[in-house]
Amino acid sequence: MEVKKRWISLYVENQIGVLAKISGMFAAKSYNLDTLTVGETQDPSVSRMTIGLTSDDMTFEQIKKQLNRNVVVIKVIDISEVPIHKKELLYIKVNSCSDKDKSEVFRIAQAFSLDIIDYSRNSVLVQCVKTEDKNNDMIALFNKTFINRIEVVRGGSVAIEALSLNDR
Amino acid sequence: MVKGTELFVKALRAEGVDTLFAYPGGQAIDLFDALYGIDDMEIIIPRHEQALIHAADGYARSTGKTGVCLVTSGPGASNLVTGIATANYDSVPLVCFTGQVPLGLLGNDAFQEVDIVGITNSICKYSVTVRKREDLGRIIKEAFYIARTGRPGPVVVDLPKDIQNGMGSDVYPDEVSMRGYKPSEGVHAGQLKKALAELKKAKKPLFLAGGGVNIAGANESMKKLVDITGIPVITTIMGKGAVPCSHSLYLGNLGIHGSYAANHAVNECDVLFSIGTRFNDRITGKISEFAPDAKIIHIDVDPASISKNIVVDIPIVADAKLAIDKMLEYVTPMKISKWVEQTMEWKQKYPIKMKECKGMSPEAVIRYINENFDSPIVATDVGQNQLWTTQYFEPSGNGKLLTSGGLGTMGYGLPAALGAKLGNPGSTVIAISGDGGIQMNIQELATAMVYGLQVIIVILNNGYLGNVRQWQELFYGKRYSGTCLKYRKSCEKNCQKCAAGEEKCPKYIPDFIKLAESYEAHGIRIFKEEDIKKAFDYAMQFKDSPTIIECIIDGDANVFPMVPTGKGLSEIIMC
Numbered sequence: 251m252e253v254k255k256r257w258i259s260l261y262v263e264n265q266i267g268v269l270a271k272i273s274g275m276f277a278a279k280s281y282n283l284d285t286l287t288v289g290e291t292q293d294p295s296v297s298r299m300t301i302g303l304t305s306d307d308m309t310f311e312q313i314k315k316q317l318n319r320n321v322v323v324i325k326v327i328d329i330s331e332v333p334i335h336k337k338e339l340l341y342i343k344v345n346s347c348s349d350k351d352k353s354e355v356f357r358i359a360q361a362f363s364l365d366i367i368d369y370s371r372n373s374v375l376v377q378c379v380k381t382e383d384k385n386n387d388m389i390a391l392f393n394k395t396f397i398n399r400i401e402v403v404r405g406g407s408v409a410i411e412a413l414s415l416n417d418r
Numbered sequence: 419m420v421k422g423t424e425l426f427v428k429a430l431r432a433e434g435v436d437t438l439f440a441y442p443g444g445q446a447i448d449l450f451d452a453l454y455g456i457d458d459m460e461i462i463i464p465r466h467e468q469a470l471i472h473a474a475d476g477y478a479r480s481t482g483k484t485g486v487c488l489v490t491s492g493p494g495a496s497n498l499v500t501g502i503a504t505a506n507y508d509s510v511p512l513v514c515f516t517g518q519v520p521l522g523l524l525g526n527d528a529f530q531e532v533d534i535v536g537i538t539n540s541i542c543k544y545s546v547t548v549r550k551r552e553d554l555g556r557i558i559k560e561a562f563y564i565a566r567t568g569r570p571g572p573v574v575v576d577l578p579k580d581i582q583n584g585m586g587s588d589v590y591p592d593e594v595s596m597r598g599y600k601p602s603e604g605v606h607a608g609q610l611k612k613a614l615a616e617l618k619k620a621k622k623p624l625f626l627a628g629g630g631v632n633i634a635g636a637n638e639s640m641k642k643l644v645d646i647t648g649i650p651v652i653t654t655i656m657g658k659g660a661v662p663c664s665h666s667l668y669l670g671n672l673g674i675h676g677s678y679a680a681n682h683a684v685n686e687c688d689v690l691f692s693i694g695t696r697f698n699d700r701i702t703g704k705i706s707e708f709a710p711d712a713k714i715i716h717i718d719v720d721p722a723s724i725s726k727n728i729v730v731d732i733p734i735v736a737d738a739k740l741a742i743d744k745m746l747e748y749v750t751p752m753k754i755s756k757w758v759e760q761t762m763e764w765k766q767k768y769p770i771k772m773k774e775c776k777g778m779s780p781e782a783v784i785r786y787i788n789e790n791f792d793s794p795i796v797a798t799d800v801g802q803n804q805l806w807t808t809q810y811f812e813p814s815g816n817g818k819l820l821t822s823g824g825l826g827t828m829g830y831g832l833p834a835a836l837g838a839k840l841g842n843p844g845s846t847v848i849a850i851s852g853d854g855g856i857q858m859n860i861q862e863l864a865t866a867m868v869y870g871l872q873v874i875i876v877i878l879n880n881g882y883l884g885n886v887r888q889w890q891e892l893f894y895g896k897r898y899s900g901t902c903l904k905y906r907k908s909c910e911k912n913c914q915k916c917a918a919g920e921e922k923c924p925k926y927i928p929d930f931i932k933l934a935e936s937y938e939a940h941g942i943r944i945f946k947e948e949d950i951k952k953a954f955d956y957a958m959q960f961k962d963s964p965t966i967i968e969c970i971i972d973g974d975a976n977v978f979p980m981v982p983t984g985k986g987l988s989e990i991i992m993c
Contacts, residue, residue, distance in 0.1 A: 262598075263598060266547075266549065267535060267536070267547075270536060270539065271539055274536075274539050274540055275539075275540065278539075278540035308725070308729065311725065312722065312725075312726055315721050315722035315724075315726075316722050318721065318722075319720065319721070319722050320598070321543070321544040321564060321596070321598050321599045322598055323598050324597050324598045
């Protein structure tokens with residue numbers, strides 16, 4: 251059975267403790283959880299989570315069932331195999347920069363379409379909105395170029411189903 | 419406008435609650451005040467909250483109604499935890515109300531505050547804190563609905579003190595509408611037909627009935643299904659009684675302490691038609707060797723129980739009774755006489771039977787119960803007492819076997835029996851326990867006395883935590899670490915006297931007979947099989963108080979057959 255990356259879009263009741271119920275279920279059952287983001291939807295009583303995880307088929311089926319039987323879960327949508335748009339926000343702060351370093355940051359930003367959103371005498375703040383995999387690559391690149399000088403924070407992926415081609 | 423506590427009482431009445439298992443405390447005092455003097459609900463005050471919830475559990479399992487608990491915050495709530503997990507595993511409908519500190523103090527580490535919702539998230543069907551007085555009625559209604567529908571289970575409703583005292587609407591809703599909770603209804607006809615087609619082709623079909631058949635009340639339907647098709651049937655321990663044990667096609671329990679016939683039938687069948695079971699590791703043995711030649715069909719009301727442990731070929735999500743009744747419209751007798759003969763040969767050649775024991779055998783005690791009581795309700799504790807009971811007890815009529823099958827909770831038996839007696843005052847109720855487990859909730863003798871409950875408490879006293887001792891004997895080189903209950907500080911380390919003779923062992927404590935007497939209950943100690951009748955006759959004369967029958971049994975007696983952990987079912991050890 252193939253172990254691979256899966257994506258779930260989860261609609262849940264927007265109540266206190268819901269995040270604990272969902273993340274707690276993953277922990278209690280020893281399911282691998284790579285990323286989980288959550289936010290209120292257009293309906294304030296509903297939150298939507300985007301969950302990324304790595305598992306085999308049988309475990310993934312079980313995860314979907316376990317989510318479904320949770321009373322706070324309104325809907326489980328498996329978006330692993332459907333066209334989706336998926337992005338993650340990543341900030342990379344590069345510290346102790348010389349002028350040469352700064353130019354290098356700008357060059358990288360230009361090459362990979364990243365935004366420079368803040369700037370000081372010695373530091374540059376880069377904003378990167380890409381897929382999780384691309385962001386991994388960016389972190390690796392900055393890590394290699396500016397050893398021990400970067401600070402990273404990332405927001406986890408959000409995903410939404412793509413619009414149908416037939417509707418265009 | 420009424421107080422939250424008044425709406426609470428109104429809700430219990432609307433739900434038809436006739437028995438409330440409750441224990442007072444600081445954050446439950448207002449709820450108790452609202453219950454003061456009411457006469458349409460019996461309020462039972464056990465002596466420990468763990469026993470309280472097991473009693474509610476025994477009440478629920480034996481009546482089919484929802485068990486209801488009310489305790490205070492903090493330790494009152496946390497003492498429920500083991501009982502909640504017990505009920506969750508065995509799909510028992512419970513609604514547990516816990517008092518809570520006022521909303522403003524939540525999270526302040528207030529006196530007797532615990533996050534009971536957080537603690538119980540992973541061991542109950544649903545848990546919720548009521549945070550707005552206007553939600554109180556709806557949440558209680560939902561709690562009862564969630565607890566008893568679909569795969570039943572425990573629900574925790576946490577009630578902060580200011581919600582209890584808050585003024586608000588007196589409306590208790592008639593219906594629920596929850597977008598996140600839709601229990602399965604009906605049966606998927608296509609899947610069922612597919613399953614029946616597979617069954618029709620089978621040469622060696624086998625029914626496996628689990629606890630779901632008993633919970634759904636599908637026993638008569640299950641029996642009809644077996645009668646019409648002529649297919650042999652086996653059960654899990656939770657499924658025992660799904661068909662009468664005397665049925666000619668019944669082969670016994672499968673699994674770790676199941677019968678030779680049942681385990682071999684699983685091994686050799688070509689279609690395993692299973693209904694209402696979780697395929698727990700105690701019944702499957704080594705998963706890769708489970709039913710190696712069989713197509714597996716699985717009916718269960720809980721989709722998450724299907725293909726969780728054993729990958730099934732044809733899943734059917736449905737209530738057991740609905741599905742079996744639907745099947746009865748289609749099934750016909752099967753021509754499988756060779757297979758049936760084979761299973762009957764196993765059954766006759768290798769019956770479950772205990773070896774000769776010194777003194778008396780537990781088998782004799784349990785067979786006495788089978789032969790001399792009409793439809794008794796038997797609650798077990800956990801350990802050898804449970805395993806022997808699930809092997810030899812034959813539920814009949816309205817009788818039931820109440821046992822903590824999933825969690826394996828010591829201390830379950832006595833309180834569960836009390837709950838069963840409260841729910842079934844006309845039935846003979848017997849608790850079968852070991853000398854270890856009985857001491858985990860022995861204080862409930864008081865509860866039995868004060869409410870005038872005739873419960874017969876059989877203690878199979880072997881002086882050991884016998885089931886673990888059995889494992890130590892068989893698989894740990896007789897290193898009896900921590901399992902001798904006669905042990906005292908004065909004993910030598912690494913004692914193995916049980917092998918050499920017990921004369922020099924310290925005296926067993928407590929003296930269960932004197933203990934019973936101190937509660938104004940009754941006790942009789944017996945050593946020989948000839949005295950079993952005398953003991954039960956003695957107990958039966960006390961119509962409104964409990965009696966302990968202490969059976970001194972052989973400390974070396976073990977439970978067989980047995981499938982060693984991690985082995986396939988074919989590797990069953992007979993003795």
